[in-house]
Amino acid sequence: MSVTTSTEDYRKAIQLFLDRELPSDWKGIGALSEDERQEFLPRWRSTLLEHGYLGAAWPKAYGGGGASVQQQSVLQEEFVKAGAPLLPLPSDLFAFSLFGPTLLERGTEEQKRHYIPRMLSAEDKWAQGYSEPGAGSDLFSLRTKAALVGDQWVINGQKIWQTAGEHANWIFALIRTEESVAGARGISMLMIPLSQEGVEVRPIVTMTGRAEFCEVFFTDARTDAANIVGGRGEGASVAMTLLGFERGTGSSALHASYEIEFRRLIELIRHHHADKDPVVRQRVARLHTRLEELRCLGSEALRAGVAGDPPGAESSFMKLIDSEYHVALTDLANDVLGMESAAWTGAPGVATLGPDPLGSPNTPAAWTHVRLTSRAATIYGGSSQIQRNTIGERVLGLPKEPRSVQGVTR
Amino acid sequence: MTAAESDQGLREYRSVVRDFVRTHIDSAALRSAVMTSDGYDRVVWRSMSSDLGLAGIGAPAEAGGAGMAGQTMVCEELGRALDPSPYLSSVVLTGNVLKASGGADEYLQSIMDGEKIGTVAMVGTTVATRESSEGPEQGQGTWGLTGSARLVTHLGSADFVVLRAATERGPTAFIVQLDSFGASWTDAGAVDTTRRLGHLYLQGAMGVPIGAIGDGDRVMIEASTRSKIALAAEQVGGAARCLDMATEYALTRTQFGRSIGSFQAIKHSLADVVLAVKGARSVVEDAARQCDASKDADVVLAASAAVCASEAFMLAAGVNIQVHGGIGFTWEHDAHLFFKRANTSQFLLGAPPTHLDHIAEHLLGPV
Numbered sequence: 190m191s192v193t194t195s196t197e198d199y200r201k202a203i204q205l206f207l208d209r210e211l212p213s214d215w216k217g218i219g220a221l222s223e224d225e226r227q228e229f230l231p232r233w234r235s236t237l238l239e240h241g242y243l244g245a246a247w248p249k250a251y252g253g254g255g256a257s258v259q260q261q262s263v264l265q266e267e268f269v270k271a272g273a274p275l276l277p278l279p280s281d282l283f284a285f286s287l288f289g290p291t292l293l294e295r296g297t298e299e300q301k302r303h304y305i306p307r308m309l310s311a312e313d314k315w316a317q318g319y320s321e322p323g324a325g326s327d328l329f330s331l332r333t334k335a336a337l338v339g340d341q342w343v344i345n346g347q348k349i350w351q352t353a354g355e356h357a358n359w360i361f362a363l364i365r366t367e368e369s370v371a372g373a374r375g376i377s378m379l380m381i382p383l384s385q386e387g388v389e390v391r392p393i394v395t396m397t398g399r400a401e402f403c404e405v406f407f408t409d410a411r412t413d414a415a416n417i418v419g420g421r422g423e424g425a426s427v428a429m430t431l432l433g434f435e436r437g438t439g440s441s442a443l444h445a446s447y448e449i450e451f452r453r454l455i456e457l458i459r460h461h462h463a464d465k466d467p468v469v470r471q472r473v474a475r476l477h478t479r480l481e482e483l484r485c486l487g488s489e490a491l492r493a494g495v496a497g498d499p500p501g502a503e504s505s506f507m508k509l510i511d512s513e514y515h516v517a518l519t520d521l522a523n524d525v526l527g528m529e530s531a532a533w534t535g536a537p538g539v540a541t542l543g544p545d546p547l548g549s550p551n552t553p554a555a556w557t558h559v560r561l562t563s564r565a566a567t568i569y570g571g572s573s574q575i576q577r578n579t580i581g582e583r584v585l586g587l588p589k590e591p592r593s594v595q596g597v598t599r
Numbered sequence: 600m601t602a603a604e605s606d607q608g609l610r611e612y613r614s615v616v617r618d619f620v621r622t623h624i625d626s627a628a629l630r631s632a633v634m635t636s637d638g639y640d641r642v643v644w645r646s647m648s649s650d651l652g653l654a655g656i657g658a659p660a661e662a663g664g665a666g667m668a669g670q671t672m673v674c675e676e677l678g679r680a681l682d683p684s685p686y687l688s689s690v691v692l693t694g695n696v697l698k699a700s701g702g703a704d705e706y707l708q709s710i711m712d713g714e715k716i717g718t719v720a721m722v723g724t725t726v727a728t729r730e731s732s733e734g735p736e737q738g739q740g741t742w743g744l745t746g747s748a749r750l751v752t753h754l755g756s757a758d759f760v761v762l763r764a765a766t767e768r769g770p771t772a773f774i775v776q777l778d779s780f781g782a783s784w785t786d787a788g789a790v791d792t793t794r795r796l797g798h799l800y801l802q803g804a805m806g807v808p809i810g811a812i813g814d815g816d817r818v819m820i821e822a823s824t825r826s827k828i829a830l831a832a833e834q835v836g837g838a839a840r841c842l843d844m845a846t847e848y849a850l851t852r853t854q855f856g857r858s859i860g861s862f863q864a865i866k867h868s869l870a871d872v873v874l875a876v877k878g879a880r881s882v883v884e885d886a887a888r889q890c891d892a893s894k895d896a897d898v899v900l901a902a903s904a905a906v907c908a909s910e911a912f913m914l915a916a917g918v919n920i921q922v923h924g925g926i927g928f929t930w931e932h933d934a935h936l937f938f939k940r941a942n943t944s945q946f947l948l949g950a951p952p953t954h955l956d957h958i959a960e961h962l963l964g965p966v
Contacts (some may be wrong), residue, residue, distance in 0.1 A: 478906045481900070484876060591857065
């Protein structure tokens with residue numbers, strides 16, 4: 190896939206690929222049973238790898254597809270519309286959207302040459318180790334520490350909220366390596382293998398009844414001294430690499446996935462004979478206007494990304510608007526279900542977090558799960574309150590609140 | 600011209616407009632203008648229409664304008680200042696009806712030059728009767744209009760009013776000269792002193808049909824779709840100005856030993872206004888872009904723009920008062936001017952629930 194191919198040619202090529210490679214009766218990944226999905230995903234992943242769609246954004250020199258910002262946007266959007274996963278394994282999100290790009294930006298040549306191919310092959314499956322029980326919004330107060338002993342880091346502490354932690358065999362983690370240095374400057378980003386005696390991964394069952402997250406305990410866990418990304422004490426800056434990174438690439442896909450969900454909501458409304466209800470009509474129309482805001486702001490972000498404008502605070506807006514929109518949308522679905530929302534009736538949906546993809550069942554079970562996880566989305570990835578702080582401070586220039594000076598560990 | 604070049608041109612023109620507004624329609628100028636018998640400064644109005652060419656900005660690029668993109672830009676800048684001139688009534692509302700009717704060229708030209716001022720009666724019942732029998736074609740024969748319309752913007756400043764009247768062959772758009780025999784009006788006592796309102800009374804007043812007889816609904820709907828986008832831009836401007844005022848105050852006002860903007864409650868309220876304004880502006884610009892790209896304005900997109908802008912302006916104006924505390928409640932402070940403008944604007948071309956009804960019809964079919 191040449192980087193100079195026009196965007197529309199690129200889009201057509203993807204559509205042809207999907208048409209050819211997906212089963213002829215394909216109705217979207219949401220329409221498959223759990224067994225069918227388990228069977229389909231590894232095969233599909235190999236197909237993606239073969240055609241350069243896995244790691245499409247990465248430079249070709251590292252086995253990626255070399256896709257431009259615009260092409261990445263189109264790729265993600267077309268896959269969402271077809272209900273075909275672009276990140277088939279639970280750990281793929283962390284490899285391709287988070288750690289891989291970070292490593293490509295801040296890793297050594299040796300690290301890139303070693304780890305990138307293993308992400309592509311899924312020999313290494315990654316989880317993200319940032320939050321701790323005592324360090325959520327105040328992330329850089331984290332306390333998991335590592336000391337250099339000989340040619341290894343020895344790590345002690347605990348990380349929490351790892352998505353797909355049980356599926357991972359590696360974790361990229363923010364660890365306090367500079368003992369006497371408080372705050373951000375004492376932190377380094379280490380890469381730690383999870384399959385070792387000093388590491389215990391425990392699932393966290395959430396209010397959905399499933400274990401979307403895990404916690405990870407390090408007791409004298411070890412990793413090679415060279416498994417550090419960036420320099421010592423640079424972990425915070427490495428973690429922030431991704432802020433504003435190729436912004437806007439995911440916005441068309443996000444909108445496309447919300448559109449698919451919105452259509453499913455319309456069907457739900459009709460099915461429950463709520464389509465003439467004036468209150469439902471007003472609420473659904475209101476949600477449409479909010480989705481239009483998301484669409485238009487997303488397009489703006491993409492245009493700015495393509496133009497190479499310096500990143501602003503848009504990622505705060507988008508995450509905030511998107512997560513709060515989703516709470517409102519799932520609340521409406523819930524209210525249309527009424528008392529039916531009180532039981533896990535029908536087939537469950539597919540998505541662990543976020544909206545259900547194309548083909549998903551239109552059942553109380555599916556909608557209740559998504560509604561519950563929508564309450565997590567306003568918390569993870571920077572809570573709505575933190576996002577508002579960021580907007581107030583970075584966009585409006587309002588002063589930060591003064592920190593307490595009384596002896597809380599920093 | 601490439602998109603980037605026309606963007607650049609528009610950006611430059613925006614700063615010209617903004618400078619003009621800052622100089623001629625600042626808070627003091629606004630307050631004295633609204634105290635005059637006209638309710639606006641005629642000298643400033645003449646500068647706006649002829650010198651700056653603001654009245655012609657909405658013309659398509661081929662005709663030397665900047666299309667809807669240019670129109671929304673100007674409306675946003677004027678909205679920031681609560682411009683009291685008849686711009687919205689004449690250039691936007693009247694201009695759009697004349698364009699939609701097709702063939703009202705001389706009236707349209709007089710509007711675009713700023714020579715004449717028009718306005719549109721949005722709400723009212725009027726019946727039009729043929730007075731003479733010289734053929735049924737457009738413009739032939741004379742019509743007498745009887746009825747009334749309430750709360751018409753800038754009625755006192757207008758030379759003519761456009762309205763929709765029922766005829767034996769269906770609803771039709773008409774122009775009535777306000778100095779005609781049988782036409783009278785009274786001041787309505789507008790809450791928003793920056794945009795005067797009048798009640799119109801017609802008793803056999805002479806009307807000239809514009810557009811085909813019986814085509815009145817199509818003309819008014821098409822016009823109001825475009826006008827909604829321009830009004831939405833004006834609302835975004837007002838909302839943005841409220842945000843600026845509130846932020847400035849939050850930065851400078853101190854209580855409990857620090858600026859009040861450092862408190863989360865204030866910070867978060869203002870962040871919500873940022874989101875509402877950015878979101879609304881983004882949809883308005885998309886609607887304008889769509890309007891320029893295709894021939895017709897998208898009714899559903901215009902409705903979304905109207906809802907987002909109305910809610911953003913009401914939110915921003917309310918938060919602006921709240922952040923200012925007691926002084927935000929005084930006559931002397933400008934906060935109430937914006938709050939009142941926000942309120943009238945949200946109803947002028949249909950209230951948000953009405954726009955939402957249009958959207959719901961698109962999503963779920965008719966009731």
